[in-house]
Amino acid sequence: MTLTVQRPKPPSEDKRWKMIDVAMRRQGYSPHALIEVLHAVQNAFGYLDDDSMTYVAESLGLPLSKVYGVATFYHLFALKPQGEHTCVVCTGTACYIKGAGDLVDGIKQRFGVRLGETTEDKKLSILSARCIGACSIAPAAVIDGKVHGHLSVDELLARIEKVV
Secondary structure, three states: OOOOOOOOOOOOOOHHHHHHHHHHHHHHOOOOHHHHHHHHHHHHHHHHHHHHHHHHHHHOOOOOOHHHHHHHHHOOHHHHHOOEEEEEEOOHHHHHHHHHHHHHHHHHHHHHHOOEEEOOOOOOEEEEOOOOOHHHHHHOOOOOEEEOOOHHHHHHHHHHHOOO
C-alpha cells in the first residue's frame, strides 16, 4: 500500500511556484530544507510574504511560527519588496563604535528612509546587519553585494548616489 501525501496548492498561478516546488521535491519535502527553500522563494519573488511562508510551512510540514522565525532571524531574508539597489549598513559592535550610527543618520537625511525601508521610487532599500565580518574596515556597508569599508558619511552617500 502506497501512502500519498496531499500537497498544498501554490498561492497563485505564477509559474515561479513550479521552481519552488522543484526545490522542495529535490529535498524530499524535508523540514531540514527550510533555509534552502526560503532562499529559492526569495530568489524567485524578491522577498518572502505571508502567503509564501504559509505555503512553505504547509509543504514542509512545519509550523508557520518556525518558518517566520527563520525568515526573521537571518538578515538576508526580506519580508517586504526590495528596491532596485540595496545598501546594508553593518551595525555590529566594531562598526557601531566607529560611526555606523552616523552612516544611518546620513542615509536617513539624504534619502528620507530608515533602516528596513525602501525609497518611494523603489530605487534603494536600506537594511542593517548585526555583523558582515568586516570589523577590520569598520564602519562598513554592502552596496549591491560589494563591501565598502572605512566609510565616512559623505563617502557612503557618494557611493550610493553612483548606483541609484
